[in-house]
Every structure is written in structure tokens, then in C-alpha cells.
Amino acid sequence: MASDTLTSSARTDAEISGLDALEIAGRDKEISRGARIWAATWPKLAALTIAILAWQLVVWSGWKPPYSLPGPMEVGRELISQARGPQLWDGLVTTLRRAAVGYVFSAAVGLLLGLAVARSKVLRAAIGSMITALQTMPSIAWFPLAILLFELSEKAIFFVVVLGAAPSIANGVISGVDYVPPLLLRAGRNLGARGLNLYRYVIAPAALPAIVAGLKQGWAFSWRSLMAGELLVVGISQTSLGAQLTYSRDLSDAPWLLSTMIVILVVGLVVDAAFGAADKAIRRRWGVLDQAGN
Amino acid sequence: MTSTTTAPQGATTAVALSGVTKVYGRGTSAVLALDGVSLDVAPGEFVCLVGASGCGKSTLLNLVAGLDRPSGGQIGLAGDTNPGLMFQEPALFPWLTVEGNVEVPLKLRRLPRAERRERVAELLRTVHLADFGRKRPHELSGGMRQRVALARTLALDTPVLLMDEPFGALDAMTRDILHDELERIWSERQLSVLFVTHNVREAARLADRIILLSSRPGRIIYSTEVNIPRPRRIDSPEVAAIAADVTERLRTEVGRHGQ
Numbered sequence A: 001m002a003s004d005t006l007t008s009s010a011r012t013d014a015e016i017s018g019l020d021a022l023e024i025a026g027r028d029k030e031i032s033r034g035a036r037i038w039a040a041t042w043p044k045l046a047a048l049t050i051a052i053l054a055w056q057l058v059v060w061s062g063w064k065p066p067y068s069l070p071g072p073m074e075v076g077r078e079l080i081s082q083a084r085g086p087q088l089w090d091g092l093v094t095t096l097r098r099a100a101v102g103y104v105f106s107a108a109v110g111l112l113l114g115l116a117v118a119r120s121k122v123l124r125a126a127i128g129s130m131i132t133a134l135q136t137m138p139s140i141a142w143f144p145l146a147i148l149l150f151e152l153s154e155k156a157i158f159f160v161v162v163l164g165a166a167p168s169i170a171n172g173v174i175s176g177v178d179y180v181p182p183l184l185l186r187a188g189r190n191l192g193a194r195g196l197n198l199y200r201y202v203i204a205p206a207a208l209p210a211i212v213a214g215l216k217q218g219w220a221f222s223w224r225s226l227m228a229g230e231l232l233v234v235g236i237s238q239t240s241l242g243a244q245l246t247y248s249r250d251l252s253d254a255p256w257l258l259s260t261m262i263v264i265l266v267v268g269l270v271v272d273a274a275f276g277a278a279d280k281a282i283r284r285r286w287g288v289l290d291q292a293g294n
Numbered sequence B: 001m002t003s004t005t006t007a008p009q010g011a012t013t014a015v016a017l018s019g020v021t022k023v024y025g026r027g028t029s030a031v032l033a034l035d036g037v038s039l040d041v042a043p044g045e046f047v048c049l050v051g052a053s054g055c056g057k058s059t060l061l062n063l064v065a066g067l068d069r070p071s072g073g074q075i076g077l078a079g080d081t082n083p084g085l086m087f088q089e090p091a092l093f094p095w096l097t098v099e100g101n102v103e104v105p106l107k108l109r110r111l112p113r114a115e116r117r118e119r120v121a122e123l124l125r126t127v128h129l130a131d132f133g134r135k136r137p138h139e140l141s142g143g144m145r146q147r148v149a150l151a152r153t154l155a156l157d158t159p160v161l162l163m164d165e166p167f168g169a170l171d172a173m174t175r176d177i178l179h180d181e182l183e184r185i186w187s188e189r190q191l192s193v194l195f196v197t198h199n200v201r202e203a204a205r206l207a208d209r210i211i212l213l214s215s216r217p218g219r220i221i222y223s224t225e226v227n228i229p230r231p232r233r234i235d236s237p238e239v240a241a242i243a244a245d246v247t248e249r250l251r252t253e254v255g256r257h258g259q
């Protein structure tokens, strides 16, 4: 077994590459991009077609008169004509502006609050369970109080949106920080990360998936609160999407009502898809996504 | 913790433990994990710590690494740098690539970007992973992950390396190769190594000195020099003889608890 160091190191090198090749081999199987997109899209298209068909069947059955339940063709025509005029876009802009302002503010409050509670034992004992309690409160139940405090104004809506969204976001941050694997914390500390650096290099990235989940849930709550608010707090001059729902009902304009609902649904879906994509990207990076990609 | 990390006298010891005690919990549920452990590691020495499961080996390494405070006694380190600690699991950051992981300690030491890149490439070459820098930890095998963890720990540039059963979960073939690698890196960089294992053969293969810890409380009960010339082979008769001796003493120790 006498071998000098040179040949022994060459041997090691070859063995290591050999083992690595074995261990890494046969992993990726490339599927074309078009095929992948199609695979993800066709079930959705099929479901949409079925839903529209079912709607049309209900209309044809004569269950309700066409002036209260119009068919998809009529609503589609209404949607197109709405899209040509300024009213829908004005409403969309108003609603999205409110959503963005309320959500960004909620995210800031939620992130700071969550971080503070996660860091401090006293704060956690004091308000940790209160945040969870706030989360269980249906946001629409806040409106009477909000209207008393701020009257029928944008401020009332903003108040309820923030109360709806911020606790979810804070809870996401808290659970994210709580569940950072202790092993990674120790590793980070051993590598020289202390104080703020530990947050930057270990805690924040490790908590990211939970934070994104909290942000997603916060969005869902703020979007619902906003719609409830716009339905209740009408009479403000701007014609938000929620106000348009109320007006169209007052005017018994069913096609307008349904086409507005479709717009609201689409906005919700688009934002949800954005969060879904972020979540998926993170999971892919972390390797917690299975090979099939879902 | 200046009181427990004073530099040992002279440069004759890289790590010096004297009378180190560790108690977990308090009151009736207190566990005495380590009881008066005194131990010196000379610069450039490779020391293997062997003991039954639960005897306080990980506790000892965590104390030396400064991740926990001893309940009593002194821990001294040459220089003032923290020793690098390699955990039983790779403990890699899943959100970073292999390169990114190795780069973390360099970033924390505020090395300039160009130098960091150079060092990362060099370290990955050292552990034979030069072609895998862009991969993520989950794309690698267990042995490769441990090599990344080793590279990341080496990036600390500390003279003292603490290793907590780093190869415990690997197959024999991979482990043999990593023993060769570790021995090479240790002698090239003139590291002082405190290596924990419960594999007695592994200890005989690697160590200059083997130290046996008793269980509950952890105390040093036996210490032996291993004077087999290097490079060694894990299946050589000399290594087997040392391993047999240590195993015998370990059996006696474990048997003492059965009575």
C-alpha cells in the first residue's frame, strides 16, 4: 500500500470526480417552454369554459328573468363597452390607488410590528396574542366604528384596510422569525454574524417564505376590506369599483353590475398569481419544490 | 465573555480548557453535561474526542466555539479569533448557491469583492467542487454538502477547526476520501483540529491523540497518542489495533452504566 503523496492525491481527485458524477447524474430532464405553459394553461381554460357554459345554461333555463340575470354574451358586450369608456378605468384607478396605499402602509406597519414582537419578549407577552385576536375579527365589523370615527370618508376605508391586513403580515413575520432553524442561527453566529448582520444574513432570508405567505394573506384581507368599505362608504364623489357595484344595483343595471364584478375578480386573481409566482420562485431556490414543478 | 476567552500562555496551546463544567437547566431537572474537563490542543495537533452518545461532545464544541457559556472553568484560545465549527449536518443556507454560502464569512469580514471571488474559487478547488459553485445545496449529495460546509468553515481563516461528527451520515467510500482530503487540508494549513466522532476507527485514522469521554457527567477518562505514520489507511492493521484498544475501554465505560 506504499504510494507517494503525488499519486495518492491524483487518485483522490479521480475518485472524487467519479463519485460526484455518479451522484449528480441523471437529474434534469428538459421540457420545452411552450409545452410547459400549455400544460399549466389548458386546465384553467377548460374550467373557465365550463363555468361560462353553466352560466349560460342557467340563463337559458329561465330560472330568473334576463333583466336580473343576463347571459355571458350580454355581460361580455357590456364589459367591452365599459372598457371603451372612461368610467371603468377611473373606477379601477381609484380602487387600485386605495388598495396600493392601504396595502403598502399595512405592509410597513405589519413588518415593523412583527419584527418588534419577534425580537422582544415583553412586546410578545403584551401584544402577541392581541395581533392574533385582531386577525380573527371580520373586517366588516370594524366599519360602524370606522364611520363613527372618520365619517363616510377615505380615512374610514383606510383604517379598516390597515386593521385587516397588518395583523396577518405581522403574524407572518413573527412565525417566520420564530421558525428559523436554530442550526442555521448557530452556523451564522459561528461564521461571524452578530446583531444586525445576523438578521441580514440569516434571519431575514430564512423567514422570507413565511413573510411572503403573510404578505399574501394580508393582501387577501385588505382587498376584501377595501371592497366592503367601497360598498358601504359610498357618496364620496369618486366612482370606485365598489361604488359602481352599488350604483349599478340601484339602477338595476345587471350587465353593468356583473361586468364590474368580473373586473374585481380579475384584479384579485392577477395579484394572487403574482404572489403565487413569488412563492414558487422562493421554493424553487430553496429546493423544496418537487421535480414536477408544483 | 473576556473572562473565559483569555489567550493561553505562550503559543504552546491552540485551545486550552481547564476545569470546564456545563450544567443544563436548574434545580432538580439540572443535567451535568460536562464535569471538570481539562484539555489542551497544541498548535497543528489533530485531536479526536470519542465518547458514547449523549456524553457531552457537542456541548464541549459549542462551548469552545463560543456559542454557549460554560457554567464553570476557563476556555482559552490562541489569538482572539473564533474557531470555525463544522456541525453534524451541513447547515448550509438553502437560499444561497454554493458560492454564496462560502462567501458569507468573507462578506462578514468585509473583504473586497474581487478578493472574495478569488478566495471562493480557491476554497472550492480545495474541496474539489470548482465546477459546482452555481449549484444550490439541495442539488448536491450529502458528501458534497459536507465539503461545501468545510469550505465555508475554512473561509473563516481560523487556525482552529472544530468538527462535530462531520462525516457521520456518509457512506464508507465517501468518508474514506474525505478523510484523505481533511488530512491534506489540515497539514497544508497547519490547523489545530478538535474532531468529535463516535467512530473509533475514524479517530484512529485521523488523530494525533484520542481522548475518551465518559457519560453523564462527561469527564476525560482516557487519552492516548496515535503514533502511526501518515498517510494512514483506515483498514490498516495498526489503525485497527488502536481502534480495538479504544473500543475496549469504551465498552467498559458503557458497561459501567449498565450496572
Ligand SMILES: Nc1ncnc2c1ncn2[C@@H]1O[C@H](COP(=O)(O)OP(=O)(O)OP(=O)(O)O)[C@@H](O)[C@H]1O
Pocket: B024, B025, B031, B033, B051, B052, B053, B054, B055, B056, B057, B058, B059, B060, B198
Ligand atoms: N440545550 C440543552 N438543554 C438541556 N440538556 C441538554 C441540552 N443540550 C444537551 N443536553 C444534555 O447534555 C448531555 C450532552 O449532550 P450533547 O449533545 O453534548 O451529547 P453528545 O455527546 O454530542 O451526543 P451525540 O453523540 O449523540 O451527539 C445530554 O445528556 C443532553 O441530554
Ligand SMILES: [Mg+2]
Pocket: B057, B058, B059, B164
Ligand atoms: Mg453531538
